Amino acid sequence: MDAILLQILNGLDKGGAYALIALGLTLVFGTLGVVNFAHGALFMLGAFCAVTVQKILTLSLKVKDESITFFDAYKEQPYLELWFGDFGTKIIDWSVPISIVIAIPIMLLIGLAMERGLIRHFYKRPHADQILVTFGLAIVMQEIIKSFFGANPIPTPAPEIVAGSAPIGVLLGLGESVVYPWWRLIYLLFSGVVIFAVFAFLQFTTFGMVVRAGMHDRETVGLLGINVERRFTIVFGIAAVVAGLAGVMYVPILPPDYHMGMDFLVLSFVVVVVGGMGSLGGAVAAGFLLGILQSFASMNEIKDIIPGIDQIIIYLVAVVIILVRPRGLMGRKGVMED
Amino acid sequence: MSMPLLRNDWVVMALFTAVVLSAPIWLSPVGAGYPDLLQKFAIFGIFAIGFNILFGLTGYLSFGHAVFLGIGSYTAVWSFKLLTMNVIPAVVLATLLAGVFAVVIGFLSLRRSGIYFSILTLAFAQMSYNLAYSVLTPITNGETGLQLTMDDPRVFDSATTEGLPSTTLFGMDMSGYPGFYFCAVLLIIAFFISLRIFRSPFGLKLRAIKSNQTRMRYTGFNTKPYLLTAFVISGMYAGLAGSLMAITDPLAGAERMQWTASGEVVLMTILGGAGTLLGPLLGSSIIKYFENIFSALNDGQLHEIFAFLPDWLENIVVAIAGEFVGDGWHLTLGLLFMIVVIFLPGGVVEGIRRASAFVRNMFNKSATDESELSAEKE
Numbered sequence: 240m241d242a243i244l245l246q247i248l249n250g251l252d253k254g255g256a257y258a259l260i261a262l263g264l265t266l267v268f269g270t271l272g273v274v275n276f277a278h279g280a281l282f283m284l285g286a287f288c289a290v291t292v293q294k295i296l297t298l299s300l301k302v303k304d305e306s307i308t309f310f311d312a313y314k315e316q317p318y319l320e321l322w323f324g325d326f327g328t329k330i331i332d333w334s335v336p337i338s339i340v341i342a343i344p345i346m347l348l349i350g351l352a353m354e355r356g357l358i359r360h361f362y363k364r365p366h367a368d369q370i371l372v373t374f375g376l377a378i379v380m381q382e383i384i385k386s387f388f389g390a391n392p393i394p395t396p397a398p399e400i401v402a403g404s405a406p407i408g409v410l411l412g413l414g415e416s417v418v419y420p421w422w423r424l425i426y427l428l429f430s431g432v433v434i435f436a437v438f439a440f441l442q443f444t445t446f447g448m449v450v451r452a453g454m455h456d457r458e459t460v461g462l463l464g465i466n467v468e469r470r471f472t473i474v475f476g477i478a479a480v481v482a483g484l485a486g487v488m489y490v491p492i493l494p495p496d497y498h499m500g501m502d503f504l505v506l507s508f509v510v511v512v513v514g515g516m517g518s519l520g521g522a523v524a525a526g527f528l529l530g531i532l533q534s535f536a537s538m539n540e541i542k543d544i545i546p547g548i549d550q551i552i553i554y555l556v557a558v559v560i561i562l563v564r565p566r567g568l569m570g571r572k573g574v575m576e577d
Numbered sequence: 578m579s580m581p582l583l584r585n586d587w588v589v590m591a592l593f594t595a596v597v598l599s600a601p602i603w604l605s606p607v608g609a610g611y612p613d614l615l616q617k618f619a620i621f622g623i624f625a626i627g628f629n630i631l632f633g634l635t636g637y638l639s640f641g642h643a644v645f646l647g648i649g650s651y652t653a654v655w656s657f658k659l660l661t662m663n664v665i666p667a668v669v670l671a672t673l674l675a676g677v678f679a680v681v682i683g684f685l686s687l688r689r690s691g692i693y694f695s696i697l698t699l700a701f702a703q704m705s706y707n708l709a710y711s712v713l714t715p716i717t718n719g720e721t722g723l724q725l726t727m728d729d730p731r732v733f734d735s736a737t738t739e740g741l742p743s744t745t746l747f748g749m750d751m752s753g754y755p756g757f758y759f760c761a762v763l764l765i766i767a768f769f770i771s772l773r774i775f776r777s778p779f780g781l782k783l784r785a786i787k788s789n790q791t792r793m794r795y796t797g798f799n800t801k802p803y804l805l806t807a808f809v810i811s812g813m814y815a816g817l818a819g820s821l822m823a824i825t826d827p828l829a830g831a832e833r834m835q836w837t838a839s840g841e842v843v844l845m846t847i848l849g850g851a852g853t854l855l856g857p858l859l860g861s862s863i864i865k866y867f868e869n870i871f872s873a874l875n876d877g878q879l880h881e882i883f884a885f886l887p888d889w890l891e892n893i894v895v896a897i898a899g900e901f902v903g904d905g906w907h908l909t910l911g912l913l914f915m916i917v918v919i920f921l922p923g924g925v926v927e928g929i930r931r932a933s934a935f936v937r938n939m940f941n942k943s944a945t946d947e948s949e950l951s952a953e954k955e
Contacts, residue, residue: 274692360919366692367638371847372918374840378911386900386908505703505836512696547712554700554707561693562685 245419246534252423252492254530255430259485260507261514261522262437263478269454269517270474273358274366276373279504280380281479284349285342285486286495287384290393292338296331333398335490342487343480350479354472377500385497397422397491422491429488433481434523440477441519450474454517509557515570525568529553586776590769597761601754607866612757613825614869618862619760620821623767625845625857627814630771631807632843633852634780636787637687640695640839641702644682645675645812647709647834649819651716654723654829661733662742664751664759668820675816676809683808687801690790702836709831722830744824751824760821767814768858774810775854783807787852815842844910848917850924859925864910871909874902 264278299315319327330337357376361369396402401421441447453460453467461467486495493499510529514521535541537549548555560567583589596603600618604610609618628642652674653667660666686697709717717723725741734742744751746759774780785793786800793800823829832838841864849860879895879902886894901909921928 357915357919364922367636368918368922370638370692370695371843372915374843375911375914375918378907379915382905382908382911386905501837505699508696509700512693516692547708550707550711551704554704557700558685558697561697562688565689565693 242538246538247531248419248423248427250531250534251527252427252430252530253533254527255427256485256489256503256526257507257510257530258523258526259430259433260482260503261510261526262434262519263481264507265511265514265517265519265522266437266478266481267475268511269519270450270471271354271358271362273361274369274373275358276370276504277353277377277380278373278478278482279500279502279507280377281346281349281482281500282486282489282503283384283495283497283500284380285346285483286490286499287388287486288342288345288483289335289338289487289490290388290395290495292341293331293334293395296334296337335395335397335487338487339484342483346480346483347476349483350476351472353479354475358475359468359472377504381497381500388497390497392494392496394494395490401425426488426492430485433484437477437481438519446470446473506553509553513557513560513567515567518567518569521567521569528568529556532556586772589772590765593768594765597765598758600761601757608870609866612753614865615757616760616821616825617865617869618858619757619764620818620825621842621845621861621865622764622858623760623821624815624818624842625849625861626764626767626771627811627818628842629811629846629851629853629857630774630783630814631811632846633857634775634783634787635804635807637690637804637808638695638843639686639698639808639811640836640843641682641698641700642811642815642842643836643838644702644705644834645679645815646819646822646838647705647829647831648675648678649816650823650829650833651709651723651819652816653820653823654725654827655716657725657731657744657823657827658723658729659732661731662745663733664744664746664824667744667824668763668817671820671823672813672817675819676813679809679812679816680805683805683812687804687808699836699839702834702839706831706834706836709834717829717831719831722828724828744827756825759824763817763821764858767817768854770810772854779803779806784852844914846924848913848924850926853924853926856924856926863925867909868906871902872904872906 260278260282263281264275267273267275267278296319297317299317300321301313302316302321303311303313317327317331319330321327323330353376357372361372403421404418405421405424406418441451449460449465449467449470453465453470457467489495506529507526510525511522513529514523514525532552533549536552542549597619600615601610601612604615609615624642624646628639631642632638649671652671656667656670682698682701686694686701689697710719727741731742744756746755749755751759774783782793782798782800782803786804790800819829819833822833842861845861845864846857847860848863849858850856876895876899879898880891883891883894883898899905917924923930
């Protein structure tokens with residue numbers, strides 16, 4: 240029982256990341272009709288926003304180490320610590336949450352620039368062209384990051400206060416053996432909040448209403464005298480922000496390296512297809528579902544029965560779903576059913 | 578292709594054969610006249626030509642073609658380990674086994690089209706890649722990669738005592754130029770088959786599927802067997818290319834199946850010109866050539882190249898160019914890829930066609946201008 244609960248929780252935080260990336264991906268597909276292979280790279284850029292913020296905050300000055308007396312030793316001390324003392328240390332410790340605030344405008348700008356500069360010229364081109372050009376863009380982004388930050392993963396810790404594990408078992412009355420890292424719990428909550436915010440935005444604002452209408456019938460909305468293109472540009476920006484935020488928050492869980500986006504991209508495409516092309520609810524549901532499935536498949540008991548299942552479960556599910564239910568779990572009729 | 582002579586397959590083949598076999602001579606002035614690189618041209622040429630039969634003709638974009646490359650490599654190395662160091666069984670077995678896998682994967686993937694087809698092939702490739710790394714380790718030797726060892730049975734070969742044997746063709750060592758000519762002959766055969774397919778009713782049907790599959794179906798045409806045939810043929814090409822890779826270097830690793838490898842062959846085909854005969858070969862050769870040159874350059878050599886500039890400018894230029902060479906070669910590749918897709922969707926072949934049309938127009942224009950002038954006089 241404990242093990243099952245733990246696996247569900249494990250799956251939920253991974254599923255949260257899948258759901259966030261897939262949400263943006265399907266939002267872009269549903270509105271702009273563009274298959275964006277560079278979406279994983281946006282996730283990666285978000286993660287590197289956090290890395291950059293941390294690097295800037297820990298910019299250091301070489302000072303003489305007073306504790307060593309027999310020779311001249313130097314240590315690096317961050318400027319923030321020099322200027323603000325303990326408060327500076329605190330700021331550095333909280334670099335990941337701080338970078339959320341900074342990542343939002345940056346990712347929005349990147350998203351808008353990408354849509355204006357490249358994606359909009361590909362609305363009328365076939366899907367194959369869209370896939371290819373965004374694939375090229377993803378390689379370029381990846382290589383730029385690599386040339387700045389190197390090829391190795393960069394560990395970026397979460398704030399100290401949430402570095403440990405949460406005694407989930409005690410809270411739920413299952414005994415003390417069931418523990419769960421705080422940060423993963425926070426990630427789960429965070430992804431829930433972001434998903435809720437996106438849905439609320441689409442459901443309860445006029446802007447969201449227009450976007451939803453545009454997803455159903457772009458032409459008619461355009462004929463009503465609404466500038467659909469502009470709204471869709473903003474939607475692309477929002478999708479970029481969502482992917483970026485998913486990346487920022489994922490940094491303490493997985494030290495980011497330059498190709499993390501590609502790894503997640505393949506998975507999140509599978510998530511989108513399983514959920515149903517262009518269906519937001521489907522993408523979220525499929526994200527969590529596949530996350531949980533994956534964590535169950537990596538249990539030793541199951542691996543003993545079917546060896547290697549943990550490696551292929553997601554793809555296997557994807558293959559079965561595409562073949563049996565081409566519309567995915569919640570896909571709308573007539574959207575990319577071919 | 579306005580010249581009537583080029584309509585004849587045999588003339589084209591004779592030209593192609595002459596060009597390929599003399600490649601060591603006419604490629605040496607540009608620094609590509611050595612067997613290792615020429616072999617790469619031939620191998621990736623075969624891979625891309627095969628991919629083009631599927632993507633170029635039918636428009637089905639497979640993102641998992643590298644899986645057949647990997648299967649080909651593994652089969653070839655196993656044939657070297659178990660049977661003989663002769664390359665013929667390796668090539669034949671690799672091509673056939675890749676074909677078998679292509680039948681299975683193709684049968685399932687071709688039930689859907691468009692992006693779903695791409696995702697299905699991608700899913701199969703990722704599955705194979707992940708399995709090759711994990712539970713299939715007894716067959717694939719996991720991360721280390723499959724390689725020859727001293728205690729392999731090699732039932733058809735007489736036992737050798739000193740060192741690891743190298744691949745042979747009935748006793749002829751397959752390193753250096755013999756290796757290249759072996760690949761070149763197979764490339765010529767592969768190109769010939771592709772040429773015949775392009776100019777056959779079968780090829781025409783594939784093209785019809787690309788332009789309007791629904792209409793094909795309405796006319797009472799079952800498109801599935803044709804698509805599957807194209808898929809299997811291109812899978813076998815990939816298997817052949819994989820086995821050739823193992824022949825030039827008897828080592829097979831799972832990373833050959835990774836989806837970035839599949840992306841590379843898409844890129845080669847697009848760069849050269851999808852759906853054209855020569856495009857894929859051109860594209861793969863261009864990419865491999867520049868990869869070879871760019872990834873070997875370093876800052877010191879860049880300084881030599883730009884030495885004619887004033888010092889301050891030289892440093893700036895080298896700093897910028899340095900990002901694009903050596904390890905940064907992939908950045909160049911990505912940019913090149915984007916530029917081709919954005920501005921020249923037809924690839925290099927299309928570029929050549931446009932350029933020649935432009936030149937022809939210039940001549941025609943001067944001719945028409947004169948005739949207009951003479952008309953005004955009257």
